[in-house]
Amino acid sequence: MLRMEDVDIAYGRTTVVHGVSIEVPADGVAAVMGHNGAGKTTLLRAAVGLLPARSGRILLDGEDVTALPPNRRVRRGLAYVPQGQQSFGQLTTAENLRVVADGRPRGAALVDEALDLFPALKGLLGRRAGLLSGGQRQQLAIARALITEPRLLILDEPTEGIQPSVVAEIERTILDLTRRGGLSVLLVEQHVGFALDAAGRYYVLAAGRVTAEGSGGTGAATDVRTAMAI
Template identity: 45%
Template sequence: MLELSEINVAYGRAQILRDLSLTVNAGEILCLLGRNGAGKTTTMKAIMGLLPLMSGRITLDGQTISELPAHKVAGTGIGYIPQGRRLFADLTVAQNLEIGLMVRNSGGAVRDGVLDLFPRLRERLHQRAETLSGGEQQMLATARALCLEPRVLLLDEPTEGLQPSMIEAIRQVIVVMRDRGVAILLVEQRIDAILSVADRVAFIENGRNLETLPADALRADHAILERHLGV
């Protein structure tokens, strides 16, 4: 279980997160929803140790990780697929995956299992990442994170700019990982994508908690989305 307890985060003098608390359980998908600038990406970066906490605490299965340097957070079992993918463009698909494997000293069996989820990447192992299509790059970014054998997976706008077939491929992998017991925190703007995978939805505004609801409540009453997001 990943737990954020009343965390406060700032960029310089501008405070972004204010006493934000979230819990993501093993085997569930929690979608983080809010308007632009609400603090969604900042939350992801704080979990990964890329932004220091002013106060509060982040734990993974009871272990405090908010005191760890950023390069050690991934080693605890948290995979992060940032917005924009952040691949090593000049490296091949295989080399990008190898970097993911190195974080936790995973071997070929892990790589083969990941490639089973993304057969298209198996056909492109020796192709440079920069030559892949946008959807294939998203697949590679996701596959690299899965090479960590994560207990928690953070995805920031994974379907942005993708065609429907690629969106469905990413969605299926997210559901598979949830069913394998991975705790998934998803930032996504596509309401249809959220409603197709989410177990719970947490709304934030100006870096503060609004409410957290079962996704079924949103499926039954779209007025909730209009109240919080204006959509």
């Protein structure tokens, strides 16, 4: 589904991701783990197109999308939930969803389907997104991403900074999404247990390089924690 081949990413003259290659299989889940500053978010932003890859290739369903802007990657089936529960703060919850649904043939139905996944949002449709709690904003962010009918969902630390009761709900929704088929997921997550539970493949990143990789599942937790401790 997504292949990043030997990708270098730089901020100005400073290269922060060095020759990283990862793959997210069709209908599969890949998790990228690592400590803060390892380059995880940078890698995801390059996959989405918000940062240019200085070298290497990014392939979406075999098509080279390295030079495409983010909105055109979204049209090819990629959706991105960035770190930090980002929303359009001055737009209402309903407008946050409609702005993505506008122009899509099944726009209204897609909004309803997204709200069915996160029923808590139904009572908040008229409230400005900037006034929602962190957990509500994260649910809104995932709902907004799903409205684009993605085949690849990229999630950057979806449970970070959110109260535990909502974390459980978000994790459950993500696991449900990955198990119903037709959706590949690239997940960056600090919570190793959840990441490995969801992922069929994992990568550990340190200082911008892949230092360990393997098959997911809860049995890989020790290997991952060892790799992250090095």
